[in-house]
Amino acid sequence: MNIYSEITPEILSLTKLAESTSKIDPALYTKYDVKRGLRDINGKGVLAGLTDIGNVHAYDMVDGKQVPCEGKLYYRGYNIEDLVNGFIRDQRFGFEEVTYLLLFGKLPSKEDLKEFSNMLAAYRSLPTSFVRDIILKAPSQDMMNTLARSVLTLYTYDDRADDISLPNVLRQCLQLIALFPMLSVYGYQAYSHYHDGKSLYIHMPDPSLSTAENLLHILRPDSKYTNLEAHILDIALVLHMEHGGGNNSTFTTHVVSSSGTDTYSTIASSLGSLKGPKHGGANIKVVRMFEDMKKTVKDCNNEKEVGDYLRALLNKDAFDHAGLIYGMGHAVYSLSDPRANIFKGFVEKLSKEKGREEEFQLYSMVERLAPQIIAEERKIYKGVSANVDFYSGFVYSMLDLPTQLFTPIFAIARVVGWSAHRLEELANNGKIIRPAYKGISEIKDYVPIEKR
CATH class of the missing domain: 1.10.230.10 (Cytochrome P450-Terp, domain 2)
Structure with missing residues (x-):
């Protein structure tokens, strides 16, 4: 057995000790009025910040009481249903348009959208030999880990990796938004080839295609897809882009950004959150x-x-x-x-x-x-x-997408929301986020080692 993955009898014994000392009496949460998961019994989150990016509406206030209503989701104040209906009515793809909205707070004109789409297309270019040296070597069975590793490795290719000025962070975020489909799909292709024995396909992105079209283009061996397939994938990306500041991965973005760290470390942290089966999985x-x-x-x-x-x-x-x-x-x-x-x-x-x-x-x-x-x-x-x-x-x-890519596709969409929230956190120059945990250990006298 691999020493790095073996669980020895000693580990099992120590686990029992660690588990027994880690258990906290559930009654104490009630005693001290601690909201587990930062949510009350009805699922309402503890207010931890303000955001102008996304808003989830699930209740109406009637006579001072919360009354459940049909859910609504707003991006920068626009109802998500109106946004989707708008680009579907015009038979357009919405990912680039809604990305612009979330990052810059307004709907783009035709000229704005064309320039922005061209900018994203220009950023769909990985560093020389990155696919060969990083993605094709030691491919992981988990594409979220592959994606996080690729993001952290991009740090070493960035001469201004630690610069957290807003122009530089925006540049980094746009590049990551553009590159996420390639990092995800190429990572899958590498694993599929080396572990499953399938043919290796590394298609270059087409600058004339939308993000959804490009995703299907680089994933499928023949690069073919129907118009309905591309539009439904585009809708899926738009619906997953943003969900307020309190969802686990976006809150992670705020927490890590508030420490002043770099963009690559922040996004990798958010990916770690999204990977969890209670969230993106x-x-x-x-x-x-x-x-x-x-x-x-x-x-x-x-x-x-x-x-x-x-x-x-x-x-x-x-x-x-x-x-x-x-x-x-x-x-x-x-x-x-x-x-x-x-x-x-x-x-x-x-x-x-x-x-x-x-x-x-x-x-x-x-x-x-x-x-x-x-x-x-x-x-x-x-x-x-x-x-x-x-x-x-x-x-x-x-859409014949492999299950290994289900959560990365969520990330391909949600990195837009993370980027907007990172910019918002840095623009407001807030304090480092540090909530309180109440210590419940009894005070004990130190015992010399020979008396234990």
Whole structure:
């Protein structure tokens, strides 16, 4: 066994010791009014800052009380539904336009958008031999780790890596936004080749294509894709770009930026957060849950059988025995996640193009049944609805995207939001973020080693 990955008996013994001393009595959180996860019992986050970038709206104030409402998501004050409807109506791609909006606070004119798109296209160029020396060597089975390593390595190619003046940070952020699709896909191609024995494809990006088109172009061996495929991927990227300052990875961006560190270290930290299955990795869990459902349930058109499976999930008797119906519920939204609502109509169109309408019907059935069953089986404090992860994994599978790239695609989109929040944190020259933790250890007298 590899010494670097072996868990020895000594480690197991020490783990028991570490675990026993790490446990904190849950009653103490109530005693000291500590909001675990920086959220109250209803899921509302503790107010930790202000942002002018994104806003999640899940409640209305009525007579001084919070009343759940249909979820809304705003980018720089614009409703995400209006933004998507705008570029879809004009049959345009939205990623570049919405990136401009999030970074600069206004919608671009045609001339602004053309110049900005050309700028991003010009930045889609990795340093000489970077693919050969960094990406193709020691490929990782986890593309998020590959992406983080590539980002940290880019630091060494930047003569102004530690300069955190706003012009330099903006330049760095634009380059990372432009490069993330290449870093992600090339990392996957390298692993697929060296570990799975598949042919190695390293396509150069096409400056005339949008970000979504380029992603499909460099990923697929024949570089071919349909117009619907590219537009749905573009919508997916736009919907994942930003979600307020309190989501885990964006809050990480604020925390690390507040220390005054460099852009590459900040973005790598945010990638580490997004990698977690409770955050960016959730859509993979949804896909695998449905795969297990189709193997376990005899008739997936039978509502009772599907409902029984969902109950088994909640009772830890199915799939991964975690007691969760993945893709259902959200830390903030209660009645609905606007991103899931927007997605659903386009998902249905794609399912028809791909001949997977029956599978879409199963997703729709679970979306309808799950909130009812959760309400029956669990004590809940707010509504439960499908979140964006519920459909995004299904979309990516219909686009023939490998599961290894599901979370990196989230990162390709969310790096835009991280960049806007990093600029906002630095522009306001705030204090280093340092919340308080209450120490609960008893004061003890030191014991000399010979008396222990």
